Amino acid sequence: MAKPLSILFVSSEVIPFAKTGGLADVSAALPQVVRELGHDIRIIMPKYAAVSDRKFKIHDIKRLTDMPIQVGEKTFLGSVKSSFLTNIKTKVQVYFISNEQLYCRSDLYVDPKTKESWPDNDDRFMFFSRGVIETLIRLGWKPDIIHLNDWQSGLIAALLKTEYADEPLFKNTKVVFTVHNAAYQGVFPKESFVKTGLPAKTFKMDGVEFHGQVNLMKAGLMYADAITTVSPTYAKEVRSSKDFGYGLEEVFKKKARKTYGILNGMDETLWNPEVDKLITKTYSAETIEDKQANKKALCDHFKLPYDPKVPVIGIVSRLADQKGFDLIEEKLEDLMKMDLQLVVLGSGEKKYEDLFTKAAKKFKKKIGAHIGFDEGLAHLIEAGADMFLMPSKYEPCGLNQMYSLRYGTLPIVRSTGGLADTVEDLNAKPKTGTGFVFEKYQAKQMLDAVKRAVSAFADEKIWTAAMKRAMAKDYSWGASAEKYIELYKNLLKKK
Numbered sequence: 136m137a138k139p140l141s142i143l144f145v146s147s148e149v150i151p152f153a154k155t156g157g158l159a160d161v162s163a164a165l166p167q168v169v170r171e172l173g174h175d176i177r178i179i180m181p182k183y184a185a186v187s188d189r190k191f192k193i194h195d196i197k198r199l200t201d202m203p204i205q206v207g208e209k210t211f212l213g214s215v216k217s218s219f220l221t222n223i224k225t226k227v228q229v230y231f232i233s234n235e236q237l238y239c240r241s242d243l244y245v246d247p248k249t250k251e252s253w254p255d256n257d258d259r260f261m262f263f264s265r266g267v268i269e270t271l272i273r274l275g276w277k278p279d280i281i282h283l284n285d286w287q288s289g290l291i292a293a294l295l296k297t298e299y300a301d302e303p304l305f306k307n308t309k310v311v312f313t314v315h316n317a318a319y320q321g322v323f324p325k326e327s328f329v330k331t332g333l334p335a336k337t338f339k340m341d342g343v344e345f346h347g348q349v350n351l352m353k354a355g356l357m358y359a360d361a362i363t364t365v366s367p368t369y370a371k372e373v374r375s376s377k378d379f380g381y382g383l384e385e386v387f388k389k390k391a392r393k394t395y396g397i398l399n400g401m402d403e404t405l406w407n408p409e410v411d412k413l414i415t416k417t418y419s420a421e422t423i424e425d426k427q428a429n430k431k432a433l434c435d436h437f438k439l440p441y442d443p444k445v446p447v448i449g450i451v452s453r454l455a456d457q458k459g460f461d462l463i464e465e466k467l468e469d470l471m472k473m474d475l476q477l478v479v480l481g482s483g484e485k486k487y488e489d490l491f492t493k494a495a496k497k498f499k500k501k502i503g504a505h506i507g508f509d510e511g512l513a514h515l516i517e518a519g520a521d522m523f524l525m526p527s528k529y530e531p532c533g534l535n536q537m538y539s540l541r542y543g544t545l546p547i548v549r550s551t552g553g554l555a556d557t558v559e560d561l562n563a564k565p566k567t568g569t570g571f572v573f574e575k576y577q578a579k580q581m582l583d584a585v586k587r588a589v590s591a592f593a594d595e596k597i598w599t600a601a602m603k604r605a606m607a608k609d610y611s612w613g614a615s616a617e618k619y620i621e622l623y624k625n626l627l628k629k630k
């Protein structure tokens with residue numbers, strides 16, 4: 136094998152330590168596969184309150200305690216701790232940057248009381264970004280690649296190309312910036328610019344300035360050596376219009392030649408109905424009838440009547456506008472007139488939490504809702520539901536539709552981003568279809584797709600064949616991890 140690469144993977148969330156969405160799944164799974172392929176990849180993330188020393192066997196790194204880190208006029212002390220991410224095949228080192236004042240809170244990004252971002256998120260993630268660079272310098276570790284993810288680490292790209300441009304340690308280091316969601320950009324008022332510590336000349340259109348404010352995602356996009364998005368379709372969408380680029384579409388356009396769409400994978404060690412410990416009964420395509428035990432358990436969980444002939448539609452999601460809940464709201468009454476049941480697991484915006492809580496009270500025998508975050512229930516829904524609904528307005532990749540395919544739970548999705556790249560419509564392609572796809576972001580189109588799903592469900596032969604095709608799809612990380620490695624290697628060839 137050619138010389139192994141050294142890679143620092145920087146993320147604001149990683150399972151099992153901290154998670155709000157798919158970023159956490161990706162940030163654990165991709166590094167593990169890259170490690171399996173023989174490379175020295177390590178992860179770095181903030182040490183939030185939920186990251187328990189005892190539970191995760193985290194220990195201090197003595198020479199990395201109380202590092203002074205300057206954020207504007209304030210100096211915060213950061214200490215680095217370490218642990219490992221382990222699965223049956225491999226072990227990846229994880230560094231945690233800690234500071235009690237900044238990270239010991241009940242939620243990662245948002246104050247649960249107000250549902251607004253923490254007011255000092257600029258301090259929190261600017262501290263993190265500088266902390267990452269200082270950690271490398273103190274460790275004397277020279278990664279070939281620093282792989283950044285989303286706005287929380289975007290500043291690192293800008294710092295490396297300015298303040299640290301002459302730092303010998305990073306002379307040959309290349310920076311990759313992955314966009315998981317262009318709608319969340321880390322935008323702060325212009326007063327926050329001094330906190331970045333960046334030279335004044337970077338506060339301009341060609342730098343980190345965005346309509347007079349500081350934009351940390353833009354910092355990542357402008358200064359990284361390569362950009363990736365989490366699906367090929369999303370790479371095209373973000374430069375196509377404001378609906379996807381959220382004001383950064385011109386930047387995406389400008390950087391098109393440096394941008395690569397690489398589809399996320401799924402962690403087969405966690406999401407596999409043949410070995411899943413969190414479901415009632417494991418099953419495979421050969422023992423597909425055992426899926427029923429999960430459907431029964433799911434109905435019992437939500438106190439819904441169980442009937443094998445009535446399709447159960449599952450939803451597991453952040454309850455955010457992105458995910459298309461306004462379409463469901465618009466057609467809820469029509470959906471309830473149909474012979475189906477709906478189970479929802481999610482948390483987020485209050486209007487959607489209220490929508491499903493009220494609906495579950497009103498349609499006791501047809502809707503089950505659990506507002507909150509529950510890993511076990513998420514698995515049971517994937518295993519027990521017949522269909523999985525993701526009518527997203529946009530979806531950079533989406534992991535749940537891939538999990539659903541693997542569990543033989545046919546996805547009903549809008550054709551956008553990673554949903555378009557992973558689900559084939561059964562009506563359009565009866566021989567290869569694995570789900571139900573609608574084009575326009577319109578409630579009627581969504582309802583029609585649900586109707587098509589319900590009518591296909593009534594034909595057992597058609598349905599079982601589609602389930603088996605879905606379960607045979609391979610969306611594991613192998614191929615995508617190879618693409619990242621190829622990208623890393625190509626960058627390192629460039630001067």
Ligand code: ADP
Nearest residue numbers: 156157452453480481507508509513533534535
């Ligand atoms: P996003 O990252 O936009 O939220 P993804 O589909 O990429 O969407 O990933 C969502 C991940 O978060 C999946 O692993 C999903 O199972 C999980 N998830 C979302 N909401 C919940 C919840 N309320 N309880 C448990 N898991 C959840």
Ligand code: GLC
Nearest residue numbers: 157158315365531532533534
């Ligand atoms: C983001 C996106 C989601 C994607 C995930 C992981 O949260 O909303 O579509 O799957 O990141 O990349």
